[in-house]
Amino acid sequence: MTLSVVQRISCEVIDNEAPKARIFNIQRYSLNDGQGIRTVVFFKGCPHYCPWCANPESISGKIETVRRLSKCLQCAPCQNDVDECPSGAMEQIGRDVSLSELEKEVLKDDVFFRASGGGVTLSGGEVLMQAEFATRFLKRMKSLGLRTAIETAGDASPDKFLAVAQQCDEVLFDLKIMNAEKAKNVLNLHQPRVLYNFRMLVENGIKVIPRVPLIPGYTLNQSNMQAIIDFLVPLKLNEIHLLPFHQYGEPKYQLLGKPWRMACVTPPNEADISPLRQMAEQAGYHVTIGG
Template sequence: MTSFAAPHISCNEQVGADIARIYNIQRYSLNDGRGIRTIVFFKGCPHRCPWCANPESISPKRETVRRKSQCLSCSPCLRDVDACPSGAYAHIGRDITLDALIREVMKDDVFFRASDGGVTLSGGEVLMQAPFATRLLQRLKGWGLRTAIETAGDAPASRLLPLARQCDEVLFDLKIMDAEQSERCLGIHLPRVLENFQRLVNEGIRVIPRLPLIPGYTLSEANVRAVLRFLQPLALTELHLLPFHSYGESKYRMLGQTWAMAGVSPPDVAVVDALRRIAEQQGYQVITGG
């Protein structure tokens, strides 16, 4: 098995045009696509989902946070990331060039080849940095890697389509299926989302619909059936259900923010199973939590 030789950045390259802002690279993931995945999380999201488990992804700006559990309560505290002796103060978000990011993800090349895995671009919302993401996936496809994105699909088709065409699969979130409520609660323009979803399917791109099951928002039989009615003419076979969890609560505290879902419990297993059976009865292979 051959190893990857990282590309050299020439002094002639206009690397200023090839810079993205990311906040994490997660390795060895078994979700978010086939095989072993490396997930690149892009910073910035235009939406305001109350249940977001990654609040550090929302602002496109670099942020400085204090991890209370690591803080030594130094006196005087300079609140300086570089001067902090324990690493309690840290930046969220870093700028990275296209070639540098390729070098980072290709460190896992051996795992991609062994597992038929690849690279998934997530967020935030990757469509906010679509030109960079498109170039990145073009380069990775050139190395024979499998590629995917996670998206809510709420952007002009001119941004979505060139990026999606570089993907082996698009993990596409469908959330609140009432247009007025979707706009008011999430800031998502549902008609554009549904039109984009149909465009991807019509182009022959493999699209996997995903539905977060959120108490008070999407966790209802009516909303699930609305998703299934939309999908019915598209002849898809796979559906992912993503039950609500509270793993992100500590991040809100770290950012000094209040979480809108504080005190909300994950959905009962029986409730999720009932919704899963409704989809399975319509012929879908349903993956829960994938």
């Protein structure tokens, strides 16, 4: 009898176990993070300070503890302990997983991957901050015949980035503020390195899908979009994803006790997005809104 992928994994010993990764969520059945049905692993830690970040719990690389007031019983005294909390109001954000532990978690969804042509996507935070683990994990997934992808801002050592990207069927690569000085001051992003890395992946034959977050006051303007198109045209890619700003992350800021600097910003509507979509389409790109 042929063993399933999960059964085979449980029978194998994984040699040279890599250091553990720190993650904060595993999202199953995603349709927006690569081809087919995806399981998305969110890595903790990010070097950037995007004001619009929808995952503020991803920014710190530390394991954090929060209290959900809606569940809190106002125990006195509060132990501030996740394991001791009787109502589950105390919640830990972040945990460390080994290579084998994460493989077993992801491969629970193997049947959905194979039925839909989907696979696993590593996101964050910034997955490139844990590049060694990511490279080994993705290599293992590919050896089992699964499709692999990462979501990244691309601001990392080229050597480390290329090692990760070579284990991917596609790289979902965010292009944000194109002005280098503004990108550094607002986002702590080294834009020249980002653009170098983008070109490097394309030149190495890796499938790269550019994604543009459309953020009022930052990237939702024709000059930034034109700069992105001017950069992309020589690379001869055929698709681009536009990601409109939303307010879904606001409750997370409240939970973490952090200010939400985009609270008064209205998400863009079709009239706001349409000119940028038309610019990309006129340049020859297939445009996906979201993705």
